[in-house]
Structure formats: C-alpha cells, structure tokens
Amino acid sequence: MQMTAKYCSNCDHILHADKYHCPICYTDELELMELSGYGEVYSYTKIHAAPKSLAHLAPYFIILVDLAEGLRVTARYQGEDLEIGKRVQLKEVDGRAYVFGDV
Amino acid sequence: MSSVSVIGRGITSFGKKEASIKSMLIQACKAALLEAGRPRIDAVFVGNFGSGTLANQEILGSMLTNELGLGNAPSMKVEGACASGGLAFRQGYQLVKAGEYDTVLVAGAEKMTGSDTATITNAINLAMDNDSSEGASGLTFPGFFGVLANRYMHEYGAEKKHLAMVALKNRTYAMNNPIAQFRKEISMEEIMHARPVTEPLGLFDCSPITDGAAAVVIQKGEGGVEVLASGQASGTPLMQEAKDLLHIPATYESGKRAYEAAGLGPTDIDVVELHDCFSMTEIIAIEELGLFEKGKGWEAVEAGKTKHGGMVPVNTSGGLLSKGHPIGATGIAQIIQIVDQLRGNAVNQVDNARIGLAQNLGGTGAYSIVHLFRKRGA
Ligand SMILES: [Zn+2]
Numbered sequence: 023m024q025m026t027a028k029y030c031s032n033c034d035h036i037l038h039a040d041k042y043h044c045p046i047c048y049t050d051e052l053e054l055m056e057l058s059g060y061g062e063v064y065s066y067t068k069i070h071a072a073p074k075s076l077a078h079l080a081p082y083f084i085i086l087v088d089l090a091e092g093l094r095v096t097a098r099y100q101g102e103d104l105e106i107g108k109r110v111q112l113k114e115v116d117g118r119a120y121v122f123g124d125v
Numbered sequence: 126m127s128s129v130s131v132i133g134r135g136i137t138s139f140g141k142k143e144a145s146i147k148s149m150l151i152q153a154c155k156a157a158l159l160e161a162g163r164p165r166i167d168a169v170f171v172g173n174f175g176s177g178t179l180a181n182q183e184i185l186g187s188m189l190t191n192e193l194g195l196g197n198a199p200s201m202k203v204e205g206a207c208a209s210g211g212l213a214f215r216q217g218y219q220l221v222k223a224g225e226y227d228t229v230l231v232a233g234a235e236k237m238t239g240s241d242t243a244t245i246t247n248a249i250n251l252a253m254d255n256d257s258s259e260g261a262s263g264l265t266f267p268g269f270f271g272v273l274a275n276r277y278m279h280e281y282g283a284e285k286k287h288l289a290m291v292a293l294k295n296r297t298y299a300m301n302n303p304i305a306q307f308r309k310e311i312s313m314e315e316i317m318h319a320r321p322v323t324e325p326l327g328l329f330d331c332s333p334i335t336d337g338a339a340a341v342v343i344q345k346g347e348g349g350v351e352v353l354a355s356g357q358a359s360g361t362p363l364m365q366e367a368k369d370l371l372h373i374p375a376t377y378e379s380g381k382r383a384y385e386a387a388g389l390g391p392t393d394i395d396v397v398e399l400h401d402c403f404s405m406t407e408i409i410a411i412e413e414l415g416l417f418e419k420g421k422g423w424e425a426v427e428a429g430k431t432k433h434g435g436m437v438p439v440n441t442s443g444g445l446l447s448k449g450h451p452i453g454a455t456g457i458a459q460i461i462q463i464v465d466q467l468r469g470n471a472v473n474q475v476d477n478a479r480i481g482l483a484q485n486l487g488g489t490g491a492y493s494i495v496h497l498f499r500k501r502g503a
Contacts, residue, residue: 038365040257065279065370067271068324069263073250074243076263081321084264086272086364096259096365106279118261 025059025112025120027093028052036093040118059112060125061087064094066104085110087122097122129221130349130501132228133161133342134461139449140306142336146173146180146236149338150189153454154232158193161342166193167226169200172213172233173453176202178248180236189232206252207402208487209233210339210456211494215355217343218496227345233458234338235451245334252488254362267331269364269489270403271323276370277405278325283423285325289316290426291404292329292446298432299443302472306335306449330404335449339457341464350467353389353480353497356382360490367490371420375493376413376486383482383495384415391415394437395478396466398459400486400493401444407431410484411439414495433475441466441473456485460496467500479503 028037030044030052043050064086072080083099087110097120100113113123135156137149144152150171158166171185182188186200203213210233217229237245246265253260264272277283293313299305311329319327343352360375361367368374384390391414399414401407408422416437417425425431431439442448442462445455463481465471471478481498 038258065272065276067268067275067326068321069265069268069271070320070324071246071265071267071322072263073246073265079263082263084262084268084272086276086370094365096262096264096363098262106276116261118258120258120262 025057027055027057027091029055036091038093038095058090061089061110063104063106063108063110064088065106066099085122095120099123127222127224127345128347129218129343129345129352130347131341131352131460131464132344132349133157134340134464135160136304136339136458136461137337138304139335139337139451141238144336146176146182146234147188147192149236149336150185150232150234151192153338153340154189154193154230157340157342158230164228164342164344166195166198166228166230168198168217168220168229169195170213170217170229170231171200171202172210172456173202174204174206174209174235175248175251175452176236179240179245205492206487207400207452207455208485208492208494209453211485211496212456212492214341214456214460214496215357215494218352218355221343221345229343230340231343231457232338232340233454233456235453236336237334237451238336252491257363259363259365264364265323266489267323267326267403270405271326272364273370273409274325274405280371281420281423286313286317287423287426288325288330288404289313291401291407292316294432295401295440295444295446298441298473299447302443302448305443305447306333307447326403326405332402332445332450335451337449337451337454339454339461341457341460347501350464350501351499353499354383354386355494355496356380356386357494358382359492362488362491364489373409373413373490373493375490376410376484379493379495380414380484383497387497389480389497393480394482396441396463396475396481397437397439398442398462399439399484401440401446402450402486404446406486407439407444414482414484433473438475441471441475456494459483459485463498467498
C-alpha cells in the first residue's frame with residue numbers, strides 16, 4: 023500500500039501529505055516522498071461515540087503512529103489487540119484516512 | 126498603570142433549557158448590568174462558538190445591544206471554539222486597559238440541546254482542522270484526550286482511577302452549586318464503570334452538552350475584583366503535529382504570559398478555575414500552569430492537593446464536567462466563579478482567597494487564555 027509525504031529540500035523538513043506549503047520557508051515547491059508505511063504505535067484510543075459518517079465502524083481504534091521515516095500520523099487501526107509500541111503497517115487509504123493493521 | 130475591575134456578574138442556570146440563546150443572553154446580561162448599577166456601556170463583546178449551526182442565529186452582538194437598550198454601542202461576536210468566552214473577555218479587558226472604553230459588557234452563551242446529536246457532533250468537530258488526513262481518520266474531540274490519556278498513563282504511571290478522582294472532585298463541588306447541570310452524588314464505582322466514550326475515558330470523564338449564558342461588566346478603576354493580567358496563546362489544532370503530545374503548549378504559554386504581566390507565579394494563586402473539558406485535560410492543565418510538576422499532576426490529585434484543605438482548590442464551581450459546558454459561556458462562567466471567590470461569597474468558598482486564576486481552552490489546544498484576578502483592595 024502506497025503512502026506519501028511531502029518534503030521541503032530548502033529546510034530538510036518532512037511534512038504531512040496534505041500540507042499546501044512549507045510553513046518555515048513558505049515555498050510551494052514541495053517534493054513528493056515515498057514512505058514505507060511501517061511504524062510503531064505511540065498511543066491510541068478506542069472510540070465508541072463516533073461521528074455520524076463513521077458510526078457504522080464504531081467502536082474503532084484511532085492510533086498515533088511514529089513512521090519509520092520520522093513522521094507521526096493519526097490513523098485508524100483495523101485489528102483487535104493494541105498496545106503502545108506495537109509495530110503496524112499501512113493497509114489501505116479510505117478517502118483521505120490512513121488505515122493501519124498488524125505487520 | 127490604570128486598574129480594570131469586574132463590577133457586575135450574571136449567569137443563568139446550566140443544563141438542558143427551553144430558553145432561546147437570545148433570552149438566556151438577556152437574562153445573564155441584565156443581572157450583570159443591574160448588579161453594576163446600570164452604567165453606560167461603551168461596547169459589547171459576545172463569546173459564542175456555534176450559534177449559526179446550533180441556534181440558527183448570528184449577529185448576537187447587535188441583537189443583544191438592541192434588546193438591552195444600549196443604543197449604538199459597538200458590539201461583536203468573538204469565536205475561539207470553547208475559548209470563545211475567555212477571548213471575548215480579553216477583548217473587553219484590553220480595550221478598557223488601553224483607555225479606549227470606560228465600561229464594557231462581556232457575555233458568553235451557547236444553545237446546544239435544541240439540535241440532534243449528529244448536528245451537535247458535527248458542530249463540535251468544526252473546531253478541528255478538517256482539511257487533513259487526521260480529520261478524515263475519525264478522530265473526535267474526546268478521542269484526542271483518550272489518546273493523550275493512554276500515553277500519559279504509560280509514561281507516568283497514572284491509572285484510570287486518577288481520572289475518576291478528578292471527575293468525583295468536580296461533581297462533589299457541583300453538588301453545592303445551584304446553577305450546575307449535575308448535582309446528584311456519584312461514586313468512584315459509577316465513574317469507573319460508566320459507559321466508555323473514548324477509552325480510557327468514560328461518560329463522567331467528559332463534559333456534557335449544555336445550554337447557558339453568563340455575563341460580566343468590566344470597568345476602569347478599582348470598583349470591583351481587579352483584573353491583573355490576560356495571557357493568550359495559540360497551538361496546533363492537529364494531534365499529529367503536536368511536538369510532545371503530553372504538553373499543551375498554548376496552556377503553558379498563556380499561563381506564562383499572564384504570570385509575567387502580573388509579576389506573579391503559580392505559588393501566588395489561591396483558587397483556580399480551569400478547562401476540564403475532560404478529566405485528563407484538568408491533569409494536564411495543572412501541570413502546564415505550573416501548579417504541579419510535569420508528570421505529577423495525577424499524584425497531586427490523588428493526594429487531594431487540588432481541593433479544599435490541599436494546596437490550591439481547582440474548579441470549585443464543579444468545572445465543565447459537572448457544572449456544564451455551554452461552549453461560548455464557559456470562559457465567562459469560570460471568571461464569575463473566580464470573581465465570587467474573591468468577593469468571598471462563592472459556592473465552595475476558599476478561605477482568604479486573594480488571587481484567582483481562570484484558564485479557558487479552545488479545541489484540543491488550539492487556543493488558551495489565562496486571566497489573573499485580585500480581591501478588591503487586597
Ligand atoms: Zn521549507
């Protein structure tokens with residue numbers, strides 16, 4: 023599964039894929055960077071009270087993942103068992119949302 | 126340096142109410158103006174988050190000015206999510222301090238229970254950055270504090286029971302507050318086993334949906350509880366961009382700026398109202414405001430240091446958790462509790478309270494604002 027980030031070569035700064043520009047040097051010319059899609063769970067929660075658009079998934083896990091490349095992303099986790107430090111892998115991109123699962 | 130004081134306060138009861146946003150605002154403002162002796166009002170500021178979506182109404186400033194017979198006084202609505210009330214107060218305070226106005230009316234209100242749950246959830250989610258993959262992931266407001274809580278417990282050894290202790294303390298205070306939404310006694314057992322909302326947070330760890338309004342009159346001079354300083358800061362609205370999830374930099378910075386402006390520090394504070402939108406948020410806030418060391422807030426809660434007989438009583442009104450959280454009114458309601466404490470006639474009065482602090486948070490750390498107050502003539 024493909025996952026990308028943006029990269030500012032002026033600042034040697036990795037940015038989330040949905041950024042419009044570099045907030046440090048203001049350049050709009052960001053490079054596209056391929057990510058491995060592997061990471062480690064920094065923390066998580068299980069959401070029972072979901073927004074209407076995701077009510078069909080509830081309860082679902084939200085994780086904050088430290089990616090191998092150093093970027094931290096908020097994502098959903100499809101799986102049953104979760105703990106801090108667990109290794110996870112990107113499984114799909116649902117609309118704009120990243121969905122991770124077990125390695 | 127010219128002094129600025131709060132010379133009148135008014136507040137509605139908090140809860141599920143039949144009243145419209147307009148009638149609640151009128152009620153709270155009228156009480157504040159009458160208490161202040163109906164001074165001439167030079168400007169009106171109204172803190173509100175989502176009246177367009179939730180109450181089908183905008184132009185709150187003009188509407189209120191007209192209803193209160195304040196002539197052509199300039200007016201406006203101020204929005205900063207849950208910090209809207211605090212931000213409105215700051216606008217009024219700064220303009221009086223700068224000499225632009227002598228006397229201003231600052232109100233805050235939210236009408237939430239008139240909408241269905243889906244509309245309310247969507248409205249609250251407007252206070253997140255939705256043009257992002259994080260917004261699309263399904264992270265919710267309480268979800269942010271659930272993620273934070275799990276890491277906090279992992280990092281510092283706190284347990285779910287420490288979150289429950291915050292909820293229990295605030296409920297115990299609310300039981301004495303006639304305007305509070307929840308005044309029924311609850312046990313640790315009930316809090317610990319309540320329906321999960323976003324684990325580890327359960328129902329009692331989360332502030333409710335509330336209707337209500339609050340208002341204060343601010344005037345130059347020493348005619349009331351003195352406003353010593355105002356500190357405000359912004360922070361990232363995105364969890365994935367937080368440099369350290371266990372810190373809320375906006376809370377820290379707003380506190381630091383207010384302390385510096387007043388020439389005071391955390392040890393000078395006798396009573397605190399802070400933004401306990403979730404039990405976890407209260408623990409982070411007591412650390413960020415310097416009242417307790419980083420990572421030790423939960424120990425302070427366990428040792429009873431944040432209530433009467435401890436070091437500094439926090440949320441003696443019952444807090445957002447039990448007094449209720451009508452979003453735009455919250456910042457003003459917090460200030461009213463501090464004003465009452467410094468006048469010596471508060472619910473859950475703290476003996477000899479001389480300096481008070483009110484902290485109002487917007488979003489998950491997008492805005493924070495701290496005001497410091499001093500007892501009249503102290
Ligand atoms: Zn750059």
